[in-house]
Amino acid sequence: MRILLLEDDHETRNYLARGLKELGHQIVVESEGKAALSRTLAEAFDILVLDRMVPGLDGLTVLKLAREAGCQSPAIILSAMSGIEDRVAGLEGGADDYLIKPFAFAELAARLGALARRPPPGSRNDTQLVLRVGSIEMDLVRRTVKRSGRLTDLQPREFSLLEYLLRNPDRLVTRTMLLDRVWNFGFDPKTNIVETHMSRLRTKLNEGGAENLITTIRGSGYMIVSGEA
């Protein structure tokens, strides 16, 4: 993927750029808002990663102006501003995600992956009716799930959880991403409600001794593995 990274802090910029390069992405870095805006207008990027507090134009303004100019690339705002209103302003300003600094690199990488996977609105992928990973098959119309052809009865939230995992196969999905996307929690609860739901989902999917497809990545999140043996 071709990623524009706007970040004024030298060390953070290098760290993120190096990490993203290692993941196989092509990175264009900018440290100043106006330059980043010209770049977005002149070149095509798969994803914009914009720090909010940078010299010149701030990241949010860069995004607003880019959106007004017709830029549709998914964007993630990085910000040290952790207020409730800051987050809302970020999402309302056209960002697809808002990540509060400091964050684990794995978190950013996972979110970038999910954003890149997200089909553009109105495209053919958006109307996908069946999701399939390994022997798991989800019918989005009837809202049913089959494991190796056998119907599995899921609670609504377990269904949404599995749906999100299935939409991001072989990709790390972090706990906070699930809280954001599946539960729409804009905060981090102290109880691990993701883990408690995940263990129920696993139990139901693995009923009858089927192989576990959802692996836990310790300290980071979960991944659904498509390469079933």
Add this chain to the structure above:
Amino acid sequence: MLMPRTIKGLSILSAGISGLVILALGAAAIFISHHEIEAQIDHRLELEMDALLDYHSVNGVGSLARLVRMRDGRATNGTGYLADTRRHGRLMLYALTDAQGHRIAGSLIPHMPPIGWSEFLPIRRPDGSKGVAQALSRRLPDGGQIVIAGDRDALRRSDDRILMAALVGLGFILLTGTVSTIAFGRLVRRRLVLISGTAQGIIQGDYTRRIPIDGSGSEFDRISVILNTMLGRIDMLMGSLRQVSSDIAHDMRTPLGRIRQDMEALLLSAPDRTMTKIVERAILDMDALLDLFAALLGVSEVQGLAVRKRFIPLPFSKIVGEIVEAYRPAFDDEKRIISASLADVEISGDAQLIKRAIANMLENILAHAGEGADATIRLAATDEEAVLTISDNGPGIATDDHERIFERLVRLDPTRSKPGHGLGLSMVKAIIHAHRGTIEIMPSAQGLHIIIRIPVLRS
């Protein structure tokens, strides 16, 4: 001392006092003028008497009788305010008797008074009406008696006029008092409505509101200018607080972010398991620190009420249900029961904040209600409010602590060793207040019962 506290009370008091003063002035004027006129009449009678007695001593009783008859029958005398040309032009009446008491002259005084002054002598007037007079009577040297009487009608008329003036004055005072009270009340109310409207706006979290000034330079304008200066200062302080918060956020989070990056890098190249554990713990601790910091700022942010700008109609019961379901597995895992009965009700609010508040209380039950304690969530609705009761059957908390637990950083665990930073319930309270609701702990012998009331949304 009972001082009136309302404009109405003050106006009534002021009009009452003015009225009393007018009445007192009127009474004094009547009293003084009454005495003055009485003295004038007496003086006039004395002068007349002296003149008539002189005339008698020179010309004898016959001539005096003629003179008296002449005067008694004519519309003369009385000058200035003693004159009464309007009615019958008469003030002075005369009577003359001989030594045997036979009337020689003067017919308008029916009965001869005793010698000396008489204050209220009955008289007849030429037009036939009856009256009372001030009279002076003297014995003539030949044994006869002469009486000169001044009609008291002038006194009565003067009293009446002053009384009338006083009553008109009183009426005028009451009328202007009433009108000015109403006008003043309206003026004050109009300005107070502007001030309270601004205050309401600010309470709602709109710190940019200012009290309108009409440029009249009135007291209200002056106080409004002062209040606006104060509001400007509050706004400035809030602004600089926000600025400081975000500056701290930036200046603290940036280096912490670098440390975190370094530690993450370190984690990848950690030589052994011990090192890995140490670094992992350091990262966790730093995240907890950032979490505490964000929570502190979050409580202040919600208390600032700016979140109200984003309030929308919310299906309260649905949101509560979602949170209960989110936590049900966590309760199940500990063999604890969470049950909910939810009436359908809508409120105006922010879904994420409401979720956060309810999640927080459920987590408190999980963490602090003790082993095996169950949770019961009940949402009821009246015409005015949604009543959410969150109960557990754990040990509960001491009544003395009921208020305290909503304060920042208060933890009932004296060792402060349990997880958490003591900001949860203060955040819950701030959120409920932002939703114009109340939160309280119901006194109970068993368990902890938190009652939240939030106004319902009217369709």
